[in-house]
């Protein structure tokens with residue numbers, strides 16, 4: 001049995017974007033490196049691109065792009081790393097939105113109105129997770145980093161009726177935004193939500209040998225500075241042949257930004273942790289890996305031993 005650790009207001013504050021939201025839609029295209037373009041569209045000005053660029057660069061880029069590019073997919077701050085915004089829109093409109101379950105659409109639309117909507121998993125990544133879970137016949141899963149529950153719902157819909165998800169987040173309020181939709185979809189019974197920081201809970205599970213090798217799939221989408229700490233514990237908790245998915249492993253493309261790139265403070269801060277994680281996973285012989293440019297980058301690790 002796993003205990004519950006309550007989060008403090010300071011922990012909750014840590015998890016939130018620091019910039020103030022704005023209501024004006026804005027689409028930006030930033031060339032950080034001669035070969036890499038980062039595209040961003042969001043109804044609020046404090047979006048992911050603002051993680052990457054200094055405030056004084058924004059006005060001129062926004063002015064240029066407002067004239068040349070229409071605003072698109074404003075319903076979620078999009079985190080795709082595709083070079084072509086039109087191509088990403090094509091994927092969403094052709095393969096993702098027409099097949100998106102009604103409940104996921106509803107949750108996506110509700111989340112889009114939330115000030116921290118940038119944190120949500122994108123619809124294409126939600127579709128990817130849903131299919132992946134079915135492909136590996138996952139039944140017992142864990143999610144670290146729930147927010148309003150978009151990836152959680154995509155997981156819950158993929159699992160069999162008796163499937164289980166241990167869902168961990170330091171903030172229950174955001175989960176409760178999505179909960180009525182999850183309940184309406186008839187999958188809430190699969191979810192065991194625990195409010196609190198994930199690490200102490202993982203430590204308790206690692207101490208309990210019954211938890212070892214018990215998860216078919218674990219999705220990690222929370223505090224990037226803890227990913228390596230999570231990995232040390234999750235490797236015991238996922239079963240051999242099971243999969244851990246680490247989200248945001250391309251960190252908005254900032255990983256390859258030149259040293260003098262005007263990155264937002266916290267993008268620069270977390271970038272080093274993501275770089276360390278990627279390096280560590282690349283040489284970890286206990287897993288085989290595949291880093292996919294879906295959403296903001298997801299690295300799948302299949303446990304070998």
Ligand SMILES: C[S@@+](CC[C@H](N)C(=O)[O-])C[C@H]1O[C@@H](n2cnc3c(N)ncnc32)[C@H](O)[C@@H]1O
Nearest residue numbers: 015120121145146147151169170197198222223
């Ligand atoms: C990017 S959001 C998760 C998005 C979510 N997967 C979705 O589909 O919308 C990151 C979440 O991690 C949570 N978080 C941050 N630090 C955490 C920690 N130490 N333990 C558990 N959750 C944490 C935040 O409260 C936030 O809800």
